[in-house]
Amino acid sequence: MTLKPHPNYTRGELVEVLRNHGINPTHQRIEIAYVLFSRCEHLSADQLLALVNDRNSETSKATVYNTLNLFLEKKLIREVIVDPSKVFYDPNTDVHHHFYDIDTGELTDIDAADIEVSGLPQLPEGVVTEGVDIIVRIRSEQAV
Amino acid sequence: MTLKPHPNYTRGELVEVLRNHGINPTHQRIEIAYVLFSRCEHLSADQLLALVNDRNSETSKATVYNTLNLFLEKKLIREVIVDPSKVFYDPNTDVHHHFYDIDTGELTDIDAADIEVSGLPQLPEGVVTEGVDIIVRIRSEQAV
DNA sequence: TAGCCGAATTAGACACAGTCCAAGTCTTGC
DNA sequence: GCAAGACTTGGACTGTGTCTAATTCGGCTA
Numbered sequence: 001m002t003l004k005p006h007p008n009y010t011r012g013e014l015v016e017v018l019r020n021h022g023i024n025p026t027h028q029r030i031e032i033a034y035v036l037f038s039r040c041e042h043l044s045a046d047q048l049l050a051l052v053n054d055r056n057s058e059t060s061k062a063t064v065y066n067t068l069n070l071f072l073e074k075k076l077i078r079e080v081i082v083d084p085s086k087v088f089y090d091p092n093t094d095v096h097h098h099f100y101d102i103d104t105g106e107l108t109d110i111d112a113a114d115i116e117v118s119g120l121p122q123l124p125e126g127v128v129t130e131g132v133d134i135i136v137r138i139r140s141e142q143a144v
Numbered sequence: 145m146t147l148k149p150h151p152n153y154t155r156g157e158l159v160e161v162l163r164n165h166g167i168n169p170t171h172q173r174i175e176i177a178y179v180l181f182s183r184c185e186h187l188s189a190d191q192l193l194a195l196v197n198d199r200n201s202e203t204s205k206a207t208v209y210n211t212l213n214l215f216l217e218k219k220l221i222r223e224v225i226v227d228p229s230k231v232f233y234d235p236n237t238d239v240h241h242h243f244y245d246i247d248t249g250e251l252t253d254i255d256a257a258d259i260e261v262s263g264l265p266q267l268p269e270g271v272v273t274e275g276v277d278i279i280v281r282i283r284s285e286q287a288v
Numbered sequence: 289t290a291g292c293c294g295a296a297t298t299a300g301a302c303a304c305a306g307t308c309c310a311a312g313t314c315t316t317g318c
Numbered sequence: 319g320c321a322a323g324a325c326t327t328g329g330a331c332t333g334t335g336t337c338t339a340a341t342t343c344g345g346c347t348a
Contacts, residue, residue: 129280138271
């Protein structure tokens with residue numbers, strides 16, 4: 001079972017998914033998973049921290065970072081590196097790419113289904129691809 | 145005239161290129177341009193700071209950051225955002241892409257000449273592309 | 289050559305994302 | 319209930335990058 005972001009996960013569903021990914025489902029981890037998967041957005045660690053504490057119990061900064069890194073390691077989420085000042089976390093782990101609006105900082109998914117990249121050179125010997133990220137940087141026309 | 149990284153720029157050549165890009169060629173800016181363009185590498189701000197001060201006069205951190213941002217703005221260099229903790233600066237402003245080795249942090253150019261991306265969705269209304277970055281994340285096979 | 293003025297540079301304080309650590313608190317198995 | 323391990327926590331810490339106020343530089347005029 002793969003987790004897809006959508007508005008209303010039950011606690012039970014989240015617990016099951018965490019378990020399936022080899023993650024011990026603690027209160028804080030469930031809270032964080034809930035916030036991540038209940039909204040179809042790309043969140044930064046500090047946004048997440050604010051949202052989690054807004055909704056419920058006190059969760060510390062350290063735990064948020066620990067948990068995000070655990071989720072990353074277990075491939076429950078992806079990180080998106082487009083902004084030099086902070087990392088965004090993406091609950092959608094399907095292969096896909098991003099529009100990044102330079103002016104607003106907004107990040108939008110691009111479905112990878114129709115995209116084809118041709119002409120990539122061969123990889124060096126003994127090296128393996130971890131992933132291909134395509135970032136289309138955009139800006140509002142008048143804002144030049 | 146476009147600047148291409150290669151080992152031995154003369155001071156005069158650098159001064160000319162800075163002027164052509166609307167940049168007042170001061171000592172520090174020439175030093176920084178020299179270090180950037182004399183090596184075919186992607187450098188971070190702190191690496192650059194070390195190299196500049198190694199070679200010659202004292203240049204402050206603030207000046208290095210100011211100058212890099214000025215060079216960026218004047219399109220003399222590009223920034224490459226692949227590592228969450230720091231930005232790399234790329235003296236090659238031709239359209240091209242990157243291999244990023246997750247294990248070593250090494251960044252390698254991919255010539256864009258042969259690459260074609262098809263199937264990108266249409267841009268939203270009133271929005272304009274600033275650039276398309278493709279990052280192929282790689283790692284050494286045994287290191288998994 | 290002296291003197292002026294705007295531009296560039298500087299040191300150091302600061303902001304902020306993210307990590308580390310040692311102490312405390314839950315869980316779980318027995 | 320208890321012990322052991324796993325998880326969480328606050329707060330100190332690190333490193334990148336920015337800001338600011340003061341100084342210095344460089345080019346211009348006379």
